[in-house]
Structures are given as structure tokens and as C-alpha cells.
Amino acid sequence: MNFRNCTYAGILLALLLGCSGSTLAAAETSVSNGVQVGEPVSAVGIDVDLRDVPVAAAWRPGMPIKEAHKRQFFPPDRINTAAPSWLLTEPDRLPELQKLWDDNKSPFTSQYRSETRVSINNGNTGVSPGDPVVDVSASHIIYGVNGSSGTTFTIYNKSGTKLAGPTTFSSLAPTGDGCRTSVSDPIVLFDRLANRWFLLEMGGSSSAAKMCIYVSKTSDPVSGGWWFYGFTTPTQNDYPHCGVWNDAYVCTDNEGQSNVTAYAYDRANMLNGATARAQQRFASVPKLAGYGFQALTPATFMGDTSHAPPASTRQILARHNDDEAHAGTSADTTRDFIDLYSINIDWNTPSNSGITTLPRIPITEYNSWFRNYSTFATVPQPGSTSLLDPIREVILNSLVYRNLGSYESIVGQFATNVNAARTGTVVNAGIRWFELRRIGSGNWTLQQEGTFAPGDTNTHHLLGTIATDNKGNIALGYNNTKTSSPTVYASLGYTGRMASDPAGVMTLGENNVVSGAAAETSGRWGDYYQMAVDPSDDCTFWMVGMYRPSGSWNTRIQDFKFSDCGAPPSTYSISGTVSTGSGVGISGVTVSTGSVSTTTNSSGAYTLTSLANGSYTLTPSLGGYTFSPTSRSVTVSGANVSGQNFTGTAASNNPPVANFSFSTSGLVASFTDTSTDSDGSIASRSWNFGDSTTSTATNPSHTYASSGTYSVTLTVTDNGGASNAVTKSVTVSGGGNVLVNGVTVSGLAATTGNDVNYTMDVPAGATGLNFVISGGTGDADLYVKFGSAPTDTSYDCRPYSNGNSESCPVATAQVGTYYVRVKAYASFTGVSLTGSYSIASNNPPTANFSFSSSALVASFTDSSSDSDGTIASRSWNFGDGGTSTATNPSHTYASAGTYSVTLTVTDNDGASNATTKSVTVSSGGGCTPSGTVLCNGTVITGLSATKNNWTSTYTLVVPAGATNLSFNMSGGTGDADLYVRLGSAPTTSSYTCRPYTSGNTETCSFAAPTAGTYYVRIRAYATFSGVSLTASYTP
Structure with missing residues (x-):
């Protein structure tokens, strides 16, 4: 179709005809119910104020970044499921529709604007990726994220003030339960039908996996208490997604079986703290061929109780279906699909439960080919060859349901490559969004769809999150990058549309929340974002996502709303005074409605503001006073209310009785407060441990620096101030x-x-001081500090790496006592600890090296020695301005000639020695592969390594003018990761290329490589064997 001479309205109509309201004619069919019933699970009450729970240790720049649970990739059912790349499909015209809107806004621009109010920034947590999620209630925000000490959640009020946390999920689980071991992937949902919170994380281990669920006892997540339920899953519950419905909490995951899986949990009993009836596990929907990672996405309810789902509406599970990726030559080249399923839960007779296949929804062709159909990280970013993962395989968090009265609506979104080719490596990432509607008892149909991908072909949009307000307005959050000038690093933004706008377009344009400033090189990104709507007005959107400033990733929580939704309500005030019986004002009295509070001024006066029409109960409080009346019921009805006065009487107060017990183990003393107060409660504690250190905790532990007897004093203060x-x-x-x-x-x-x-006491003259842990199982972290015991936040050395192999070498030992702590990041056993040092004079090292040359390339081998120690560092000067600190470097000279090469070595005690030799290179000669030296076309086979270990380091010299450099890894079993670096050996944090996908098929390609020596290593993400490595380039 030629659009050049069409009007915008005509084009809009032409493009939308055939998009709206169509479904396949197939009737609903029942998938074999295949329900598996577990065991009932009893609740464990958690009656704790989260402000009293220890806060998870903060990550700081310079600390290591651990890797979160890796998305699991399972080999597809059959190999060649994709349609041939030459098979032509209908084009995706939706980006053109969006561009037409963007280029012709003037006569159609919506008469609204977005309004933002609160923005909360959250720093890096020491784990990659963050998996950030957020939801809101009338009074609270809960933000969940992966953390270095376990998955955490933080509670804010609606102004962005932190109330509690970050708290690890696992710290709330009962002692001895598998959920005390945190894995990753937080889920945070506010149950708007019950005014409660639902939290979930992956817990346990790969061999004893658990769904760890926490349901709030009240609407107050800070002090209202929680119910804990731990459900066992038969295998690792990878990448869970959950939804709230009126009859169940339903969660899905990626388990790698022949069918995709879903779980239903007994919402009714879990809200009341009763024993949850057995979880129901469904594994009846066949997975799509061709994807090694996949899951259904459950719909989750958004709205208020007056707009709950009709009794006849069952919860929906959905996935997108790019049949060119799954159906081979039988793919429908004119359209793709959204596969829909409904889930029916019968808690009394589980055999009646089942999943029903609904008529699937035809949608415009989209493209899930991102370099291939299996690599995770594929989206370019400026300034780096590292790529971002758009999570192409699933409908992303969340799939949002609303009952809007005259119709029901579901909105969702997923990744698409706007570049239509199903071959090659060109990626132009966009977001396909859609709205489904159902009227009465009819089928779900497509109301509208769009592809959001503004900008040039080097501009990318990914990791969307979507929701709808009570007007039917839609908001879409996302990341964006741009590799053409002006470049854009991974940034966070949002767009949206009003319900009355032309279908298929986001009319709000791009709205930047926060800009990135650096490339993310970890290979992990995002996974979960979330968009929710504030139940206090059912209009304000709250979203969270990651962005990449300098240093390390951060997250940002942002609220915004469309000005047509929820006109600002009129608000009023309640005022009065609090005074003694003689009329003297009492200052500092807190007067509260339960959700709004204030304190009296020096005259005893108070005013509560911003109150909507309604009934309120006012309660005054101040330690050491009683009040008459104890509370007042006040109704606000279109006017301010005054004269709400209270009389305060100072109460007599019996002082508390301080007492404590204690136990010791080595230098550690553990204290338990047993203080009492006959007429009130203990309000605060102050401990003095007798060595100039203090604490205000209830039951602290303290590590003393040395043996001895100490006078420990506990001072307690009651709620009356005594x-x-x-x-x-x-x-x-x-x-x-x-x-x-x-x-x-x-x-x-x-x-x-x-x-x-x-x-450990270290004498004068000690050198080479080192503390080492090794062996055993679990994950131990080593802490060392001179002069006093180290803590989580105070230490001289903390390597903080995975496993139990850590060391703390001390460059210059001090005379005195070093304190060594071995802390369990995860439970450990069988670990060994050694502290050692030397006291001796130092003989300098002897520098020496040998070399060989091939054409312009010289390879050097350090043969230096040190009679009383080791070589600590090397400095090579190749005589042409080039240098290196490698042990056995190779160097490519620009031209033939004789060069003076100097090697300077320094031993572990700081003494140095140097030697110089003449090295001649010529422009002739070829390459002979040997050992770890690769040549053009070399194939290395049979490579293997155990988990977290490396193969040998291979080198390939690439001459000037070479093109199409490629390193290919393939074959074998296990999970290997390919690392390539120019100039020196790659590490897990420093490399030129790291594809970082599941399995053993990875490629690093350089169209116009820089001349020099390329270093290649393969690391075992999981133990692998039988892997092949090929290196090639075009001379």
C-alpha cells in the first residue's frame, strides 16, 4: 500500500481495519487438567515490627558484584523449528503507524498532560541483575530487588520516605526452613480485593526448591505482621510470575519440562493465617517448540472491589506465539498470535481443576529473531560490545486485568525486533503492546495493538511494563539505548495514551525519567520491571526499572498520572488544642487519624490538613500523659472542623527494672534483655559493653578485642520517660x-x-602476612581487621567472592593483633583457615626471559627467579613504546627490526631487578599453531572445565588489515561461557566480548578488528566437556 498521498485519518483507518475485534473461530477446548496436588501447608506467624528487623548490609562501590540466579535455558524439543529465513511474512506496519502519529500530532494532539510527583532512587545492591519490582497500597510502597545478602524489600510511604528495610525475605522465614536460603526473583503484589500484601521469592536450592510466600496480616506491612507459607516445587522454579485473582494466587515459572507449568495457592485461607490447602500444580499446556526458555504469564487484578472480576470470569494465562520461530514451514506468514488459557480452581475437589485453551488472538506479524532465537543478551548499547537482554521469550511483568464496567480489559507487552529479517545480527529492539477486551460472556478479542519503537534504527526500546487506570488510559514504561549520535546509555522512560485516542498509538511521546551515563558490561539486565496503579485514586501510575549511571546500575521508582483521571479532590482540616486542666497548652502531643498525624505546637494547638470528606477518629498520645476524651469521632463534610480539644493529665510512672542475661563463646558475648516495666513498656535500651562500645539493640552480640572481665551496663527507659x-x-x-x-x-x-x-598476634619484622580460607562446602566470607574485631561494615579486607576460596594478603604488616572473622553468606562446613607470615631479610630477584619470533610477532617467557620468595609483578618494555605487565606476553611490532626489550621484576618483598635483551623480528614468515597459540582457521577440540574454573588462555595474533575476525565455541555438554579480550587475558569483569548465553554455542565477531594479540578463555558456568573452539579471520 502506498501511503504518500493519504490523509493521516485515512491512513489510520486503513492500518487499523482488520486489527480490532478479530479472533479465530475455534471454540474453547479443555487441555487435559493434569493437576498435581501437593500437601497442605501450615502458616507461621511473623509478629514483628519491620523497623526492628536488622537492615540488609548496603553494597558500596568497590565491593564485588555477585550474579543472581541465571535464567535457565533448556534445549528445545526439536532442532529446526524455525521457518526458513527466505519465507516472506507480512510486514509489521505498526511502527509506521506510530511514526505517522509522531509526525502529524498537530490536529490530533490529546488535550492532556502527564503529571509526576514522587521519584525514589535506589542504589546498586551488589547483584546483577536487580530484578526490581514495586506495588502500592493506599498508604505504602513496597519495592523488591535482588541483593548481595539475599532478595530484599523496602517499604516507603507515599511521599518517598523510607519506613523500613531493606529487609531480606529469608530473614522472616522460620529457622530450619529451606526459605532461609534466598535465591532471587522477588514478587511484590498488593491484593486490592483484600487490602493485603503478597510477597514471593525463589528459595531453597536447585535440588530442594521452594516458593517462599509472605501474606500480610493487615494492610500495614510495617507493623501489622505477616503469615509465612513455604511450598515445595519438584524442580528449580525459575523466573516466577504471579497474579492476584478472587479465588487464588496463581504463579507460573520456567521448569524446562515438555509442558509449561502453573501453580495455584489457597488465597482464602492464606489471608486468614489458616492452613493453606494443598498447592495445585498444572503442567498440561505444551510448551512451544524452538525456545529453550519459556513461561506463561498470569493476569493480575487491578482496580477496586466495586470493579472486581465477574464471577464467570476466570483468571487468564497468556503467551505470545511468533509461529515463524516455532512452526517451521507451516507458519502462518500473514499473522502471529497471542495464546490464551483460563484456569479453573476447585479447592474442594482438585480433580475438577484444570486449564482451558481459549481461542487464540491473531495479531500483526512481529519478529522474535534477535541475532537468533536463543541468545539472551542481544540489544546494542553505546561504547561497548556488551549487549542487553530484552527477554524476548515471554509476555513481560505484568499482564494487567481490569473490569471497566461495560467491558473487561487486559493489557500486556513483549519484545520485538523491528528489523524484519530472520537471519543475521541486525537488531532494532521495540516493544509490541496490546489490549484485549471482552464484553459480557463473549470471547476475548484484540481491541488494539502497537509497536513502540520511535527513533532511528540504532535506537532501541526494551523491557517494557504496562498498566491501565480506571479511565482506560494506558501507560508503558521502558528502557531505551541509542548507538548513533547523540548516544543514549541505558535510560528509563515512559509513554502512554488516553482511552479516547486513536487506536494503536502511544500519544504521550517519550518521557525521560532518568538518563544513563555508562554501558552495562555484566551481560545481565532487568528481568523484571513493574507498573502499578495507586488504589488511593486508581489514577496514579507507579513504575520501577533499572538504568545505568556511571559506576553501576541503579533503579528509579517514579509516579505519574494523566490529568484527565481523578480530578484533584477538595480537602479540609481539623483543628483544636491539647491542654492541662488549668488551660496550659501541652506541646509535642501527637494527634493522629491513623493515616494522618501532626504534633501540637508550644501553645498546644494542632491542625490536621489535606483531609477528604469522611469520618475520622482522632487519638492523642504523649508518653507520661493520659487524655480525656481518649479519642474523638469527627466527620468532615465540605468544610473545615475546629474545636476538637483534649485535656491531658500527667500520669504517675513507676520506673522500669533493668535486667539482662548473657552467654559467651570465645571473645563473643551474647546478651538478652529481660527488663520489665510494671505500668508500661520498655521504650529504649542503651548498652555499654565496658570497652568504649555501645548498642541500642534489644538483644545484641558483641565481640571483644581481647580476653578479660568487662563491666557491662544496660540502661532502659520506659514509655513514660523513667x-x-x-x-x-x-x-x-x-x-x-x-x-x-x-x-x-x-x-x-x-x-x-x-x-x-x-x-593472631604479629611481631615486628613480619612480612608476607596473609590470611586464607579454603575447602569445604557452602559460601564463607573472610573479614580481617587490625586492632579490633571486624563487622559487616568495618574491616581492612573482605574479598567477598563466591565459594570458600578467599585470601587477605597484608602488604605491610603492623605489630599487634589481627582479628579474623569467617561469616556464612550461606551455611558452610569443612572450611580451613590459615594465617602466616615470614621474618627474614630479602634477597632481590633475578630477572631473565626467553623469546621466540614469528614474522612481526615476538612471544616472551618470563624465567625470572627469587631465592627467598616469589615474583610479585613484572614490567615489560618492548623497545617500541609498547609495555605489558603480563607474565608471558606476546607483542606485535609495526615493522621489522631489532628492538631492546627490558623486563623488570619485583618480588613479594618489594626488591626489583631488570635485564635487557635484543629481539629481532622480520616481516616474513607464517603462523604455526602449538599449545595455546592459535592461527587463522585453528580448531581446538575436547575442551573441558569444572564449574567456575577456566580453560587455558589461548592467543591469536591478528595482523593489520584483517577483517571478519571470529571466535566460535560449540558442541559438548554443560554450560560454557566464551571470553575474548584484546591485549591481555580476559577476566569475569574485564573483556572485549562475552556473549554469556546458556549452553555452549557462542560467537565473538569483529568486522574490522584492531591489529594485535587476542586472548581467549572459556569459563565453566556449569561443568562442561567436549567443547570446540575455532578462530578465523579474513587476511
Whole structure:
């Protein structure tokens, strides 16, 4: 169709005809119910104010970044499921429709604007990716994210003030439960039908996986308490997504079976803390051939109780279906599909439960080919060859349902490559969004769809999140990058449309929330974002997503609303005074309605503002006073209310009785407060441990620097302001926890969050001081500090890496006591600890090296020695301005000639020595592969490595003028990751290319490579064997 001479309105009509309201004619069919019933699960009450729970340790720049659970890739059912690349499909015309709107806004521009109010920035948590999620209630915001100490959640009020957290999910789980081990992937949902919170995380282990669920007892997530339920899954519950419905909480995941899986949880009993009836597991929907990672996405309810789903409406599960990726030559080249299923739950007779296949929804052709159909990270970003993962395989978080009265609506979105080719590596990432509607008892149909991909072909939009307000307005959040000038690093933005706007276009344009400033090189990105609508007005959108500033990723929570939704309500005030019986004003009295509070001024006056029409109960409070009346019921009806006065009487107060018990283990003393107050409660505590350190915790532990007897004082203050103190003598000793130079302590063990502690006295003249942990199972973290015991936040050395192999070398040892702590990041056993040092004079090293040359390439081998130590560092000067610090470097000279090469070596005690040799290179000669030296076309086979270990480092010299450089890894079993770096050996954090996909098929390509030596290593994400490596280029 030629659109050049059409009017915008005519084009809009032409493009939308055939998009709206069409479904396949197939009737509903029941998939074999295939329900598997587990065991009932009892609730565990968590009656704690989250402000009293320890806060998860903050990640700081310079600390290591751990990797979150890796999305699982399972081999597809059959190999060649994709349609041939030459098979032509109908074009995706939707980006053109969006561009027509953007270029012709003037006569159609919506008479609205978006309004933003609150923006909350959250820093990096030491894990990649963050998986950020958010939801809101009338009074609270809960933000969930992966963290270095486990998945965490933080609670804010609606102004963005932190109320509690970050709190690890696992810290709320009962002792001994598998959910005490955090995996990743937080889920945060506010149940708008019950005014409660639903939280979930992956817990346990790959062999004993669990769905760890927390349901709030009240609408107050801070102090209202929680119910814990831990449900076992038969295999790793990868990438869970959940939805709230009136009869169940339904969650889906990626388990890699022949069918996709869904779980239903007993919402009714879980809201009441009753024993949850057995979870129902559904594995009856066949997975799509051709994808190694896939899952259904459940719809989740958004709205208020007056717009709950009709009783006849069952919860929907959905996925997108690019049949060119799944159906081979039988693919329908004129359209793609959204596959729909409904889930029916019978809690009394589970055999009646089942999943029903609904008529699938035809949609405009889209393209899920992002370089191929399997690689995760594929979207370009400026300034780096590292790529971002658009999560092409699923409908992204969340699939949002609304009952809008005259119709029901579902909105969702997923990734598409706007470049239509189903071959090659060109990616132009966009977001396909859609709205489905159902009227009465009819079928779900497509109301509208669009592809949001504004900008040139080097501009990318990915990782969307979508929701609808009570007017039917739609908001879409997303990341965007741009590799052409002016470049855009991974940034966060949103767009939207009003319900009355022309179908298929986002009319709000691009709205930047926060801009990125650097490339993300971890290979992991996003996974979950979330958009929710504030139940207090059912208009304000709240979203969260990641962006990439300098340093490391951050997240941003942002609210905004369309000005046509929810006219600003009129608000009023309630005022009065609080005074003594003689009329003297009492200052500092808190007067609260339960959700709004204020304090009296110096005259005893108060005013509560911004109150809507309604009934309120006012309650005054101040320690040491009673009030008459104890509360007042006040109705606001279109006017301010005054004269709401209270009389306060100072109460007599019996002071508290301070007391505590304690126990010791080595240098660690653990204290338990047993203080009482006969006429009130203990409001605060102050501990003095007798060594100039203090604490305000209820039941603290303290590690002393040395053995001895200490006077420990506990001072308690009650809610009436009276205090009392008690002092006791506490004796601690080294208890055998003393390290002897060079003597290994074996068999150390601790459970998650606990630690073992040692000391070591170091004399004058000690050199080469080093503390090392090794062996055993689990994950132990080493802490070392001179002069006092280290803590989570105070230490001289903390390597903080995965596993139990860590060391803390001390460059210049101090005379005195070093304190060593081994803490369980995850429970560990069988760990060994060694502290060692040397006292001797230092003989300088002897520098020496050998070399060989091939054409312009010289390869050097360091043969230096040190009679009383080791070579700590090397500095090579190749005589042409080039340098290196590698042990055995190779160097490519620009031209033939004889060069003076100098090697300077420094030993572990700081002494140096140098040697210089003449090296001659010529422009002739060829390449002979040997050992770890690769030549053009070399194939290395049979490579293997165990988990977290590397193969040898291979090198390939690429001459000037070479093109189409390629390193290909393939074959074998397990999960290998390819790393390539120019100039020196790659590491997990420093590389030129790292595809980082599941399986063993990865490629690093360079169309116009820089001349020089390329270093290649393969690391075992999981143990692998039988892998092949090929290196080639065009001379």
C-alpha cells in the first residue's frame, strides 16, 4: 500500500481495519487438567515490627558484584523449528503507524498532560541483575530487588520516605526452613480485593526448591505482621510470575519440562493465617517448540472491589506465539498470535481443576529473531560490545486485568525486533503492546495493538511494563539505548495514551525519567520491571526499572498520572488544642487519624490538613500523659472542623527494672534483655559493653578485642520517660580461637548469617602476612581487621567472592593483633583457615626471559627467579613504546627490526631487578599453531572445565588489515561461557566480548578488528566437556 498521498485519518483507518475485534473461530477446548496436588501447608506467624528487623548490609562501590540466579535455558524439543529465513511474512506496519502519529500530532494532539510527583532512587545492591519490582497500597510502597545478602524489600510511604528495610525475605522465614536460603526473583503484589500484601521469592536450592510466600496480616506491612507459607516445587522454579485473582494466587515459572507449568495457592485461607490447602500444580499446556526458555504469564487484578472480576470470569494465562520461530514451514506468514488459557480452581475437589485453551488472538506479524532465537543478551548499547537482554521469550511483568464496567480489559507487552529479517545480527529492539477486551460472556478479542519503537534504527526500546487506570488510559514504561549520535546509555522512560485516542498509538511521546551515563558490561539486565496503579485514586501510575549511571546500575521508582483521571479532590482540616486542666497548652502531643498525624505546637494547638470528606477518629498520645476524651469521632463534610480539644493529665510512672542475661563463646558475648516495666513498656535500651562500645539493640552480640572481665551496663527507659540501669561483670577469653603462624585450623562451620572468630598476634619484622580460607562446602566470607574485631561494615579486607576460596594478603604488616572473622553468606562446613607470615631479610630477584619470533610477532617467557620468595609483578618494555605487565606476553611490532626489550621484576618483598635483551623480528614468515597459540582457521577440540574454573588462555595474533575476525565455541555438554579480550587475558569483569548465553554455542565477531594479540578463555558456568573452539579471520 502506498501511503504518500493519504490523509493521516485515512491512513489510520486503513492500518487499523482488520486489527480490532478479530479472533479465530475455534471454540474453547479443555487441555487435559493434569493437576498435581501437593500437601497442605501450615502458616507461621511473623509478629514483628519491620523497623526492628536488622537492615540488609548496603553494597558500596568497590565491593564485588555477585550474579543472581541465571535464567535457565533448556534445549528445545526439536532442532529446526524455525521457518526458513527466505519465507516472506507480512510486514509489521505498526511502527509506521506510530511514526505517522509522531509526525502529524498537530490536529490530533490529546488535550492532556502527564503529571509526576514522587521519584525514589535506589542504589546498586551488589547483584546483577536487580530484578526490581514495586506495588502500592493506599498508604505504602513496597519495592523488591535482588541483593548481595539475599532478595530484599523496602517499604516507603507515599511521599518517598523510607519506613523500613531493606529487609531480606529469608530473614522472616522460620529457622530450619529451606526459605532461609534466598535465591532471587522477588514478587511484590498488593491484593486490592483484600487490602493485603503478597510477597514471593525463589528459595531453597536447585535440588530442594521452594516458593517462599509472605501474606500480610493487615494492610500495614510495617507493623501489622505477616503469615509465612513455604511450598515445595519438584524442580528449580525459575523466573516466577504471579497474579492476584478472587479465588487464588496463581504463579507460573520456567521448569524446562515438555509442558509449561502453573501453580495455584489457597488465597482464602492464606489471608486468614489458616492452613493453606494443598498447592495445585498444572503442567498440561505444551510448551512451544524452538525456545529453550519459556513461561506463561498470569493476569493480575487491578482496580477496586466495586470493579472486581465477574464471577464467570476466570483468571487468564497468556503467551505470545511468533509461529515463524516455532512452526517451521507451516507458519502462518500473514499473522502471529497471542495464546490464551483460563484456569479453573476447585479447592474442594482438585480433580475438577484444570486449564482451558481459549481461542487464540491473531495479531500483526512481529519478529522474535534477535541475532537468533536463543541468545539472551542481544540489544546494542553505546561504547561497548556488551549487549542487553530484552527477554524476548515471554509476555513481560505484568499482564494487567481490569473490569471497566461495560467491558473487561487486559493489557500486556513483549519484545520485538523491528528489523524484519530472520537471519543475521541486525537488531532494532521495540516493544509490541496490546489490549484485549471482552464484553459480557463473549470471547476475548484484540481491541488494539502497537509497536513502540520511535527513533532511528540504532535506537532501541526494551523491557517494557504496562498498566491501565480506571479511565482506560494506558501507560508503558521502558528502557531505551541509542548507538548513533547523540548516544543514549541505558535510560528509563515512559509513554502512554488516553482511552479516547486513536487506536494503536502511544500519544504521550517519550518521557525521560532518568538518563544513563555508562554501558552495562555484566551481560545481565532487568528481568523484571513493574507498573502499578495507586488504589488511593486508581489514577496514579507507579513504575520501577533499572538504568545505568556511571559506576553501576541503579533503579528509579517514579509516579505519574494523566490529568484527565481523578480530578484533584477538595480537602479540609481539623483543628483544636491539647491542654492541662488549668488551660496550659501541652506541646509535642501527637494527634493522629491513623493515616494522618501532626504534633501540637508550644501553645498546644494542632491542625490536621489535606483531609477528604469522611469520618475520622482522632487519638492523642504523649508518653507520661493520659487524655480525656481518649479519642474523638469527627466527620468532615465540605468544610473545615475546629474545636476538637483534649485535656491531658500527667500520669504517675513507676520506673522500669533493668535486667539482662548473657552467654559467651570465645571473645563473643551474647546478651538478652529481660527488663520489665510494671505500668508500661520498655521504650529504649542503651548498652555499654565496658570497652568504649555501645548498642541500642534489644538483644545484641558483641565481640571483644581481647580476653578479660568487662563491666557491662544496660540502661532502659520506659514509655513514660523513667529510666533504670543494671551492671554485670562479663568475662571472655580467647578460648583457643588464636591462630598460630603457618598452622591451619580445619573443620570450621557456621550457619547462614553466623560467624567464627580468631585472633593472631604479629611481631615486628613480619612480612608476607596473609590470611586464607579454603575447602569445604557452602559460601564463607573472610573479614580481617587490625586492632579490633571486624563487622559487616568495618574491616581492612573482605574479598567477598563466591565459594570458600578467599585470601587477605597484608602488604605491610603492623605489630599487634589481627582479628579474623569467617561469616556464612550461606551455611558452610569443612572450611580451613590459615594465617602466616615470614621474618627474614630479602634477597632481590633475578630477572631473565626467553623469546621466540614469528614474522612481526615476538612471544616472551618470563624465567625470572627469587631465592627467598616469589615474583610479585613484572614490567615489560618492548623497545617500541609498547609495555605489558603480563607474565608471558606476546607483542606485535609495526615493522621489522631489532628492538631492546627490558623486563623488570619485583618480588613479594618489594626488591626489583631488570635485564635487557635484543629481539629481532622480520616481516616474513607464517603462523604455526602449538599449545595455546592459535592461527587463522585453528580448531581446538575436547575442551573441558569444572564449574567456575577456566580453560587455558589461548592467543591469536591478528595482523593489520584483517577483517571478519571470529571466535566460535560449540558442541559438548554443560554450560560454557566464551571470553575474548584484546591485549591481555580476559577476566569475569574485564573483556572485549562475552556473549554469556546458556549452553555452549557462542560467537565473538569483529568486522574490522584492531591489529594485535587476542586472548581467549572459556569459563565453566556449569561443568562442561567436549567443547570446540575455532578462530578465523579474513587476511
